[in-house]
Amino acid sequence: MSYSLLVRNCGQLLTLAGGPADRPLSGPALADWQILENAFVACEGEKIVAVGPMAALDEARVTAATQTLDAAGGVVMPGLVECHTHLVFAGNRAHEFQRKLQGESYLDILAAGGGILSTVRATRAAPEAELLANALRHLHDFRRYGITTLEAKSGYGLDCDTELRLVRVAREAGRRQPVRVVPTFLGAHVVPPEYWGRAADYLDFLAADVLPALQGEAEFVDIFCEEGAFSAAEARRYLLRARALGFGLKIHAEQLHDLGGSAMAAELGAVSVDHCDYLNPTDAARVAAAGITVAVLLPLVPLFLRQEKYAPGRQLIDQGVPVAVSTDFNPGSCPSKNLWLALSMACLKMGFTPKEALAAVTLNAAWALNLAAEIGSVEVGKQADLLVLDVRDYQEIPYWLGENPVREVVIGGQRQNL
Ligand code: NIG
Numbered sequence: 001m002s003y004s005l006l007v008r009n010c011g012q013l014l015t016l017a018g019g020p021a022d023r024p025l026s027g028p029a030l031a032d033w034q035i036l037e038n039a040f041v042a043c044e045g046e047k048i049v050a051v052g053p054m055a056a057l058d059e060a061r062v063t064a065a066t067q068t069l070d071a072a073g074g075v076v077m078p079g080l081v082e083c084h085t086h087l088v089f090a091g092n093r094a095h096e097f098q099r100k101l102q103g104e105s106y107l108d109i110l111a112a113g114g115g116i117l118s119t120v121r122a123t124r125a126a127p128e129a130e131l132l133a134n135a136l137r138h139l140h141d142f143r144r145y146g147i148t149t150l151e152a153k154s155g156y157g158l159d160c161d162t163e164l165r166l167v168r169v170a171r172e173a174g175r176r177q178p179v180r181v182v183p184t185f186l187g188a189h190v191v192p193p194e195y196w197g198r199a200a201d202y203l204d205f206l207a208a209d210v211l212p213a214l215q216g217e218a219e220f221v222d223i224f225c226e227e228g229a230f231s232a233a234e235a236r237r238y239l240l241r242a243r244a245l246g247f248g249l250k251i252h253a254e255q256l257h258d259l260g261g262s263a264m265a266a267e268l269g270a271v272s273v274d275h276c277d278y279l280n281p282t283d284a285a286r287v288a289a290a291g292i293t294v295a296v297l298l299p300l301v302p303l304f305l306r307q308e309k310y311a312p313g314r315q316l317i318d319q320g321v322p323v324a325v326s327t328d329f330n331p332g333s334c335p336s337k338n339l340w341l342a343l344s345m346a347c348l349k350m351g352f353t354p355k356e357a358l359a360a361v362t363l364n365a366a367w368a369l370n371l372a373a374e375i376g377s378v379e380v381g382k383q384a385d386l387l388v389l390d391v392r393d394y395q396e397i398p399y400w401l402g403e404n405p406v407r408e409v410v411i412g413g414q415r416q417n418l
């Protein structure tokens with residue numbers, strides 16, 4: 001049978017292959033994956049069916065029916081997996097940017113009724129069509145950056161109707177364009193005004209009235225464990241209830257304080273613990289011991305919040321914690337969709353090597369979404385999500401700071417118009 005798509009003349013093919021099949025890459029394995037030189041990738045329909053050096057290409061399967069993409073010596077790699085975003089919201093917080101520049105902190109703005117709560121007000125008031133249009137516009141931008149799968153959290157509704165609407169919008173946005181969207185329920189983002197002083201009651205309400213309506217609609221349940229949001233004990237109780245209903249678990253933890261949320265969630269089997277700027281070495285060892293929990297590091301957030309403390313990426317890698325990198329795209333702490341910039345910042349501020357950072361935005365990010373069997377590497381049997389880049393050496397990727405190196409995007413074997 002002829003190939004439906006052939007990517008030929010890949011100067012460097014970053015396969016991400018060669019690691020363990022049953023858990024995310026950690027320790028030395030994070031940089032120990034295979035790069036093929038002068039290589040090809042062949043696809044049939046949605047899937048990759050052959051990968052190898054150009055000399056091994058079966059020319060008999062390259063026919064008039066084959067669409068050929070000539071990488072012309074450029075780097076080819078798996079599509080980026082953006083494993084932590086707050087995709088669906090209304091409005092923006094440019095006014096708070098000015099306050100931040102004058103020295104107000106993220107948590108001070110939140111405590112004064114702004115921050116997340118300001119986006120909640122705008123989002124509750126927005127018609128569903130506007131939320132969907134915003135999400136589609138952002139997804140279009142993400143696709144141009146080479147993102148082929150994206151996680152989308154709710155969390156700007158904080159009431160039953162609006163939260164369900166946000167998950168519905170994320171799913172609909174996934175159906176209307178090619179980037180795969182994975183919805184996560186973050187109703188436990190902060191306590192809404194209706195429940196101020198009654199955080200436990202709010203979590204009981206979410207667990208009893210909202211989570212059951214989301215079974216089959218959202219794969220993961222997330223909670224913001226932080227001063228001014230939820231304590232580790234509250235988060236534990238809530239995540240246990242979510243787990244009992246069959247949801248995968250995620251947590252925002254150790255972003256601004258060390259409350260112990262990351263180790264707690266890892267011990268409950270969370271698929272990821274996110275932020276980790278204040279994660280201490282003892283708790284990092286507990287995350288590493290879980291084996292499957294990925295620490296999702298978000299280097300654009302401390303940059304944007306003017307915080308000098310970044311997650312201790314180098315130390316986490318050396319301790320054997322599997323790590324991924326994401327933007328955390330949202331209107332408050334990271335209004336950027338540039339995962340390439342996040343990758344560069346992981347090198348500059350967290351001590352990643354370029355190879356480690358590339359694994360963190362592909363295969364390990366897929367692990368953080370429980371999708372590593374399908375995406376995240378260029379291997380036979382995986383979904384044909386591929387990027388052709390305008391650079392010839394992978395070391396240039398973090399070097400061209402803030403640039404978008406993407407020349408071509410393929411999703412599910414289909415070449416995209418960018
Ligand atoms: O991951 N920290 C909590 N939630 C988001 C920010 C949301 C917002 O500020 O709107 C985050 O940084």
Ligand code: FE
Pocket residue numbers: 084085086252328330
């Ligand atoms: Fe976040």
